[in-house]
Amino acid sequence: MKKHFYALAVASLALAAPVVAQQRMAQQPALDQLQAVQNRNCATMDVLQAQLATDPAMAQRMANIEAQTRVFEANPTARRGTSATVIIPVVVHVVYNTSAQNVPLAQIEAQIRVLNEDFAKTNADASLVPAAFAGAAANTNIQFVLAKRDPSGNATSGVVRRSTKTRSFSSNDFVKYTSKGGSDAWPRDRYLNLWLCNLGQGLLGYAQFPGGAAATDGVVCLYSSVPGGTASNYNKGRTATHEVGHWLNLRHIWGDATCGNDLVSDTPTQQTSNGGCPTFPKVTCSNGPSGDMFMNYMDYTYDRCMYMFTTGQGTRMNALFATGGARAALLTSTGGIAPRTALSSAPAYSLFPNPATDVLNLRQGTTSVNASVAVYDVHGQQLKNVRYDAASGQVDVRALPKGIYRLAINDGQHLTQRSFIKE
Ligand SMILES: [Zn+2]
Numbered sequence: 485m486k487k488h489f490y491a492l493a494v495a496s497l498a499l500a501a502p503v504v505a506q507q508r509m510a511q512q513p514a515l516d517q518l519q520a521v522q523n524r525n526c527a528t529m530d531v532l533q534a535q536l537a538t539d540p541a542m543a544q545r546m547a548n549i550e551a552q553t554r555v556f557e558a559n560p561t562a563r564r565g566t567s568a569t570v571i572i573p574v575v576v577h578v579v580y581n582t583s584a585q586n587v588p589l590a591q592i593e594a595q596i597r598v599l600n601e602d603f604a605k606t607n608a609d610a611s612l613v614p615a616a617f618a619g620a621a622a623n624t625n626i627q628f629v630l631a632k633r634d635p636s637g638n639a640t641s642g643v644v645r646r647s648t649k650t651r652s653f654s655s656n657d658f659v660k661y662t663s664k665g666g667s668d669a670w671p672r673d674r675y676l677n678l679w680l681c682n683l684g685q686g687l688l689g690y691a692q693f694p695g696g697a698a699a700t701d702g703v704v705c706l707y708s709s710v711p712g713g714t715a716s717n718y719n720k721g722r723t724a725t726h727e728v729g730h731w732l733n734l735r736h737i738w739g740d741a742t743c744g745n746d747l748v749s750d751t752p753t754q755q756t757s758n759g760g761c762p763t764f765p766k767v768t769c770s771n772g773p774s775g776d777m778f779m780n781y782m783d784y785t786y787d788r789c790m791y792m793f794t795t796g797q798g799t800r801m802n803a804l805f806a807t808g809g810a811r812a813a814l815l816t817s818t819g820g821i822a823p824r825t826a827l828s829s830a831p832a833y834s835l836f837p838n839p840a841t842d843v844l845n846l847r848q849g850t851t852s853v854n855a856s857v858a859v860y861d862v863h864g865q866q867l868k869n870v871r872y873d874a875a876s877g878q879v880d881v882r883a884l885p886k887g888i889y890r891l892a893i894n895d896g897q898h899l900t901q902r903s904f905i906k907e
Contacts, residue, residue: 523759524718524784527655527690528730529740535696546695549733549810550747556803570805572676573631573819577667578645578707579659579681584714585707587680592630592643594711598721599628599728602781602793609791614764616774617792620750624798626732628676632822635670639823652684657700669699673813676731677702678724680710688715688723691730694810703727717760720787729782729793732801732811737782743769750796752777757784831900833893839905844879846893852877853893860890881906 536542574596580586601607605623613621630642650658650665659666659681669677679702683689689705708715709723735746738754745753755768758778762785765775777783781790782797804811834847846853857872857879867889872879879891884906893900 523686524688524723524726524757524786525686526723526726526730526736526784527687528693528727529736531655531657531690532693535692539697542695546693549694549804552806552808552810553733553747553800553803556806556809557799569625569627570802570815571627571629571820572814573633573674573817574628574642574676574678575631575634575640575670575819576643577659577677577679577681578643579648579650579653579666579679580645580707581648581651581682585680585682586645587707587710587713589641589643591710591712592680595721595724596628596630598711599724602722602725602791603627603728605792607791609788613779613792614774616765617777617779617794620777620794620796621792622795622798624793624801626798626801628728629820631670631675631819633819635674635819637823648681651682653681653704654684655687655690655704659704660700660702669702670819672698672701674817674819676728676814678728679704680707682707688718689727691727693730694733694804701731703731717786717788722781722787722790725781726790729797729801733804734782734793734797734800736784737777737780746782748794748796748800750794751780751782754778759784759786761786761789833900833902835891835902835904839907840881841907842880842882844881844891844904846872846877846879846891856894858892858894859884860892862888862890 634640646667648665653659658664662668683706691703711721713719739745752771753769754776767775859870891902
C-alpha cells in the first residue's frame with residue numbers, strides 16, 4: 485500500500501504506476517478527495533529516501549545526529565534540565581490557490597494551540613491513554629509560538645500568505661520555493677517553517693528530518709488538516725503534531741518495517757501502521773498484553789484517536805537541543821520576541837527659501853515629498869486656504885499674512901513639524 489502511494493507522491497517515479505496515472509487523468513478530483521478521507525498518508529519516509537538518493541552526504545549527517553542522540557539518551561546528566569522548555573518560533577506559509585485554502589488566522593492560532601497541548605500533554609484527550617501506557621505518556625517540554633520578528637528584524641504576524649497558480653502540490657517541495665509557486669523558507673536556525681497548502685494525491689503532510697537541506701527544512705500540511713478544517717477524521721490538527729514529530733527526528737512508531745524499530749525504547753514493537761480507531765488492546769509482533777501503542781501521534785490513526793508522545797520520544801526530540809544538537813541554534817532564536825518599537829527618526833526635510841514670499845519648497849534630499857501637509861499659525865489654527873502640491877513639492881504661501889507659521893508633514897509613518905517665516 486505504501487509503495488502505491490510512493491509512486492503517486494514522487495513525480496519522478498510516476499512511470500512506475502501507469503495504470504494509476506491513467507485513472508487519475510480520468511477522475512483526479514474524485515480520487516484526491518477519496519484518498520484524503522480514507523487513510524492517513526504521510527510522505528516523510530518517501531521524501532527521505534528521495535533525498536538520500538540525491539544527497540549521499542545526508543546519510544552521514546543523519547548518522548552523526550543519531551550518534552549524538554545515543555550519547556544524550558545514555559547520559560542523563562547531559563540532558564537539559566527538565567524545567568527548561570524549548571520555545572520554537574514558527575512561521576506559517578499559507579500558499580493558497582482558492583479562498584478556502586487561505587487559512588484564517590484563527591485556525592492557524594488554533595493549530596499552534598494544539599501543538600502546544602500535544603507536546604505538553606495538556607491535551608484534553610490525554611486522559612484516554614490506556615493505563616498500560618499512562619506511565620509512558622510524557623510532556624516533551626517543547627512549545628511553539630508564532631514568530632513575532634521576521635528574519636530582517638521587523639515585526640511579523642508569523643504568517644506569510646502567498647497566492648499561487650498551483651492547484652495541487654506534491655511532496656516534491658515546490659511549495660517551499662517562491663519561484664516554483666510556493667513560499668521561500670525562513671532560516672531554519674531561527675524558525676520552524678510550516679507550510680499549509682493543497683497537497684494532492686491523498687497526502688496529509690510530510691516533514692524533513694534533521695540532517696536535510698536548509699532550503700527545504702520544515703513541515704508541510706494539507707490546509708484542511710488544521711483544527712476545524714474540512715479533512716474529515718483528520719481535522720483536529722494532529723497532522724501537524726505528527727509531522728513536527730518527524731521534524732524533531734521521530735520515526736513512525738512501527739519503524740517503517742514489519743515489526744520495525746522506531747529508535748525509541750519505550751514504544752512497543754508493532755507490525756505496521758494502524759488506521760482509523762483500533763480497539764485496545766491490539767496485539768501484534770508478540771507485544772501483548774498491551775499491544776500496539778496506536779494512540780501515539782506517530783501512528784496513522786484518526787486525529788481523535790491519537791493522543792500521546794512517550795518519555796523516550798521526548799528524550800529523542802530533546803537531544804536536538806542539547807549542546808551539539810542539530811536544532812540547538814533555535815534555543816537562541818529571537819524570532820518569537822517582538823522587536824521593540826523603533827523610535828522613528830524624523831525624515832531629513834529641507835524647507836526653502838525661508839523666509840519665503842511666494843512659494844516654499846519642501847524636499848527630502850533632492851525629491852519632492854509625498855505627504856500630507858498642513859499649515860498652522862502661532863495660535864495653532866490650521867490655515868485651510870494654503871495648499872501643498874505634492875507633485876511639485878511646493879506650498880503656495882502668497883495668501884499668508886507676514887508672520888511665523890508651523891508646517892505639519894505627515895508621510896504616513898512620521899509626523900514631522902517645521903517652522904517657516906512668511907515675509
Ligand atoms: Zn509520518
